[in-house]
Amino acid sequence: xxxxxxxxxxxxxxxxxxxxxxxxxxxxxxxxxxxxxxxxxxxxxxxxxxxxxxxxxxxxxxxxxxxxxxxxxxxxxxxxxxxxxxxxxxxxxxxxxxxxxxxxxxxxxxxxxxxxxxxxxxxxxxxxxxxxxxxxxxxxxxxxxxxxxxxxxxxxxxxxxxxxxxxxxxxxxxxxxxxxxxxxxxxxxxxxxxxxxxxxxxxxxxxxxxxxxxxxxxxxxxxxxxxxxxxxxxxxxxxxxxxxxxxxxxxxxxxxxxxxxxxxxxxxxxxxxxxxxxxxxxxxxxxxxxxxxxxxxxxxxxxxxxxxxxxxxxxxxxxxxxxxxxxxxxxxxxxxxxxxxxxxxxxxxxxxxxxxxxxxxxxxxxxx
Amino acid sequence: xxxxxxxxxxxxxxxxxxxxxxxxxxxxxxxxxxxxxxxxxxxxxxxxxxxxxxxxxxxxxxxxxxxxxxxxxxxxxxxxxxxxxxxxxxxxxxxxxxxxxxxxxxxxxxxxxxxxxxxxxxxxxxxxxxxxxxxxxxxxxxxxxxxxxxxxxxxxxxxxxxxxxxxxxxxxxxxxxxxxxxxxxxxxxxxxxxxxxxxxxxxxxxxxxxxxxxxxxxxxxxxxxxxxxxxxxxxxxxxxxxxxxxxxxxxxxxxxxxxxxxxxxxxxxxxxxx
Numbered sequence: 001x002x003x004x005x006x007x008x009x010x011x012x013x014x015x016x017x018x019x020x021x022x023x024x025x026x027x028x029x030x031x032x033x034x035x036x037x038x039x040x041x042x043x044x045x046x047x048x049x050x051x052x053x054x055x056x057x058x059x060x061x062x063x064x065x066x067x068x069x070x071x072x073x074x075x076x077x078x079x080x081x082x083x084x085x086x087x088x089x090x091x092x093x094x095x096x097x098x099x100x101x102x103x104x105x106x107x108x109x110x111x112x113x114x115x116x117x118x119x120x121x122x123x124x125x126x127x128x129x130x131x132x133x134x135x136x137x138x139x140x141x142x143x144x145x146x147x148x149x150x151x152x153x154x155x156x157x158x159x160x161x162x163x164x165x166x167x168x169x170x171x172x173x174x175x176x177x178x179x180x181x182x183x184x185x186x187x188x189x190x191x192x193x194x195x196x197x198x199x200x201x202x203x204x205x206x207x208x209x210x211x212x213x214x215x216x217x218x219x220x221x222x223x224x225x226x227x228x229x230x231x232x233x234x235x236x237x238x239x240x241x242x243x244x245x246x247x248x249x250x251x252x253x254x255x256x257x258x259x260x261x262x263x264x265x266x267x268x269x270x271x272x273x274x275x276x277x278x279x280x281x282x283x284x285x286x287x288x289x290x291x292x293x294x295x296x297x298x299x300x301x302x303x304x305x306x307x308x309x310x311x312x313x314x315x316x317x318x319x320x321x322x323x324x325x326x327x328x329x330x331x332x333x334x335x336x337x338x339x340x341x342x343x344x345x346x347x348x349x350x351x352x353x354x355x356x357x358x359x360x361x362x363x364x365x366x367x368x
Numbered sequence: 369x370x371x372x373x374x375x376x377x378x379x380x381x382x383x384x385x386x387x388x389x390x391x392x393x394x395x396x397x398x399x400x401x402x403x404x405x406x407x408x409x410x411x412x413x414x415x416x417x418x419x420x421x422x423x424x425x426x427x428x429x430x431x432x433x434x435x436x437x438x439x440x441x442x443x444x445x446x447x448x449x450x451x452x453x454x455x456x457x458x459x460x461x462x463x464x465x466x467x468x469x470x471x472x473x474x475x476x477x478x479x480x481x482x483x484x485x486x487x488x489x490x491x492x493x494x495x496x497x498x499x500x501x502x503x504x505x506x507x508x509x510x511x512x513x514x515x516x517x518x519x520x521x522x523x524x525x526x527x528x529x530x531x532x533x534x535x536x537x538x539x540x541x542x543x544x545x546x547x548x549x550x551x552x553x554x555x556x557x558x559x560x561x562x563x564x565x566x567x568x569x570x571x572x573x574x575x576x577x578x579x580x581x582x583x584x585x586x587x588x589x590x591x592x593x594x595x596x597x598x599x600x601x602x603x604x605x606x607x608x609x610x611x612x613x614x615x616x617x618x619x620x621x622x623x624x625x626x627x628x629x630x631x632x633x634x635x636x637x638x639x640x641x642x
């Protein structure tokens with residue numbers, strides 16, 4: 001037999017027969033495996049080369065923001081930016097994190113790690129941490145100190161440190177090389193190109209995160225924070241979750257064309273403390289206001305959790321939740337695009353699931 | 369009677385580019401005006417006394433606005449000297465300007481030089497005895513209460529209540545008082561705002577970076593950019609009570625909801641540190 005006919009699948013009774021062996025070896029799961037709910041196999045983790053810097057010529061400090069004790073994508077970009085500056089001077093990256101951070105800092109690119117204990121309850125963290133960071137930068141003679149340019153975390157801390165070091169920081173840095181830092185200015189209309197100063201505040205996408213190697217993350221002596229008494233942190237204040245703008249909400253409950261029981265929907269959103277969102281169809285019908293629309297011509301949202309009831313998942317709507325991690329979808333149609341997008345897809349009638357879930361949440365919150 | 373100073377700058381209209389009031393500084397002034405009769409407001413601008421956009425601030429209900437007449441330069445010295453002489457209990461400022469470098473460093477430098485406490489991203493201010501209670505806005509719509517001693521510097525951003533409209537009559541009646549910079553003691557002159565070794569150019573649109581793998585075989589890299597289920601994606605066929613139970617368990621596992629009655633937010637303990 002010629003080699004060409006061996007490769008072509010043999011036709012029997014007009015049906016093209018797929019070679020099951022080729023599917024198994026290429027790792028594409030069969031439809032039955034997906035439908036039964038078994039988790040898909042994840043690829044084996046690659047072994048990364050180890051990088052050790054014994055005698056650093058310089059130290060570049062990076063202070064990540066952290067969200068709930070984990071490194072965010074911006075924090076990884078920040079450490080990548082510190083890496084760029086350190087590699088140019090054959091130096092090491094020193095990362096300052098709270099001692100509760102359990103992330104793998106070596107994989108993120110840290111050569112040295114300094115931890116600090118969470119301060120006593122009632123301490124304003126920024127006011128306590130800034131003088132300690134200044135003292136740390138002086139002790140290790142850090143050539144650069146990098147922060148993330150956010151409003152209440154890294155941006156606040158970085159500006160305090162810059163004021164105490166009497167430095168003119170590079171703010172809103174969007175690109176960084178060893179010789180130049182490009183910063184946005186004039187409300188985003190202009191750019192400033194300057195040599196990297198001692199303090200930099202970095203935006204997302206400023207540098208690539210470190211992926212190709214595993215660094216040492218050697219522990220250095222812990223940092224002790226003072227307890228400035230002039231500002232006392234009284235703790236979080238209860239907020240009306242439904243009044244939070246959709247772009248900032250943590251949890252969004254969203255209604256589509258498959259929802260007609262609005263009382264249950266509103267009750268569920270109130271019980272979960274979630275913001276209410278809607279697809280275009282619902283806003284066109286007038287069931288929810290237009291400023292609740294999520295999608296390409298509505299809001300592009302980035303909540304931590306998204307519950308979609310009765311939404312089929314038009315491409316424009318999926319664009320609105322492209323950056324959302326955890327999506328739960330309830331729909332009668334198992335083949336809807338939203339069900340393929342969701343992490344937890346439940347084939348059920350949204351009308352019946354919403355009141356059941358609202359009752360369950362009420363019982364759980366009452367502690368019954 | 370609380371002395372409140374508000375630092376005002378000239379903003380740029382986002383569409384027309386005209387000089388108007390700066391949005392964040394207007395919100396700071398709104399915060400000060402919201403204190404009512406218990407506060408005496410000192411509105412301060414450093415720059416050109418003839419600037420027409422300053423009338424927008426007067427139109428919000430200000431009787432007088434002080435301008436430290438300075439040419440283009442580093443105004444921190446002039447402002448620090450003026451505030452050191454005035455000694456207000458609270459200074460309010462927008463978190464960043466709309467023109468120039470707009471680094472947002474001015475409130476921090478002033479607070480450092482004057483020895484004030486600084487709280488960023490404030491949304492409300494309540495005088496309380498010898499100090500003040502400030503509500504700070506956190507990411508994702510959260511709020512945090514802080515008790516601060518005076519003197520205090522607050523920066524204000526978009527989470528604060530929107531500024532009231534500017535009225536033409538009040539804008540015309542308000543007074544602008546100019547103070548020459550040289551007459552404030554301790555100020556040597558003006559420092560150039562932009563150092564010589566910086567280059568400025570119009571902003572370029574930056575392409576969004578695609579997060580792709582750079583290592584691995586071609587098939588692994590191809591699979592990494594295809595939209596696939598996250599590991600653990602499940603499709604279930606359930607009746608409503610089971611579906612409710614499954615969703616609730618998912619929310620608990622992912623930390624999006626908490627069982628049990630909500631803890632008392634006024635208890636004063638720090639919940640969920642930033």
